[in-house]
Amino acid sequence: MTEAMYYVLLALCTPLHGYAIMGAIEELSRGRVVMGPGTLYGILSRMEKEKMIALEEADGRRKIYKLTSAGREALRQEYLRLKAMVADGKTLVEEGDNG
């Protein structure tokens, strides 16, 4: 899973439409991750095909996306993987910094 995919899944913990997802990603990454509309649209259509996200009721003509259970599970797995990676690096990297 790429960083971009991870953040899209993270943002969709609350159902949102496309443009709102971009804002949510910027906010929850505290401005570190800025996603372009091309990248976002590509990820959304792929994840929709892979059934990780689904359409909720359309808000006017804008589609609102939400996580499916498969998407939520994929996000959880990725979160655990990243957490394990951080933990694995913690001792060596932080000790390295101190010493």
Added chain:
Amino acid sequence: MAKKKRRIWWFHVDEIEEAETWLGDMAAKGWHLSGSDAIFVHFTQGQPETVRYRCDIFSRKDGFEERIDLYTQTGWEYVASVGSSLHIFRAPATGAVPEIHTDPVEMAPTLNLLLRPYYMLGLSALAMFALCLIPLFIYGNVPLGLLVYADYLFILSLVPAISLMIIAGNGICRVVRKRKMLRRGSSFSHNKPYHYVFSRGWGTLFVLVLGLVLVAANAVNVFRSDHCSPLPQGELPVVRLSDIISHTEYIIIEPDDFELFNGCFTSSSLLVPWQWYSAEFAGQLAGGGSVSRTSLVFSSYRARTTGLADILARMLPSKFELRKSESYPGDLWIYQHGNVHEFILLKDKYVFYVVYNGLEPVEKLIRLVEDKIASLSK
């Protein structure tokens, strides 16, 4: 009213960075992209501005409106599309508007759409190439066709097909290379020299037009080479029916009645530059003989080298039915059935292919051919 102008879109579908740079430079000179059609992009004059142009690749079928809507909300104005999958957007050069693609790895698969036009181009070029080869099949097989038919005009008529194949092959390689670059995490530069694109464009157009003219000329040539002119009265590099039989014995059928038979034509190729075909037809023996149709079909070839003449003699279509003569002290292949005699005689650079239907002994004809070779070799 604002001035307008149009320019040919010379960029290949994958030359995205070059096209973006060009559109940016045009805007800096005050020419802003305003639309497109099948061949041209249109510009409208305005204030010179520094503008970011981006070309994005996506299919029109797949949520086009929704995607444009998303881009517009982000600050990207949709300007025009070139073809079905290249769409052009613009945004101010500075400010908060993020790039359309912020993740090159995610962008890489979008380039797959660019392969399709190159595959189509490659296939059409192959079909064009195959069409150009059709005249070669008239001679039974392609190697023989190349030997006997392929002249300068024919070789040049292959130019458009070959150049399109090169364009398609190059395009596929470039798309694959760019896709690999994106997958490795490097982004497009959005600032690439593009001036060569225009001279290349005009050059390609020139080659294509020239090639198509040659294809047409080649087609006319095929048509014309089938046309037989009447046999001239003067000296020919072939043996005539009148050399073997006496006019008084036979009724010679007038050309008007059997134009296809009583005629001749010359032809030429790069490898066999000298080719002469003649066909003559005589009718019944005066007083009612048994041979109703005496005919002599005579093809003479002079190849560039003795080696090529040798290959030609061995490739001629009926060759497999002919048997090498044991008694003849040279290269002679013979076939005989009833009154039909067929033979191929090879001597140095000359090949003679003769089909004779008549009562005279074939040895007489062979001697005449030998005399002819001797006179030609002088």
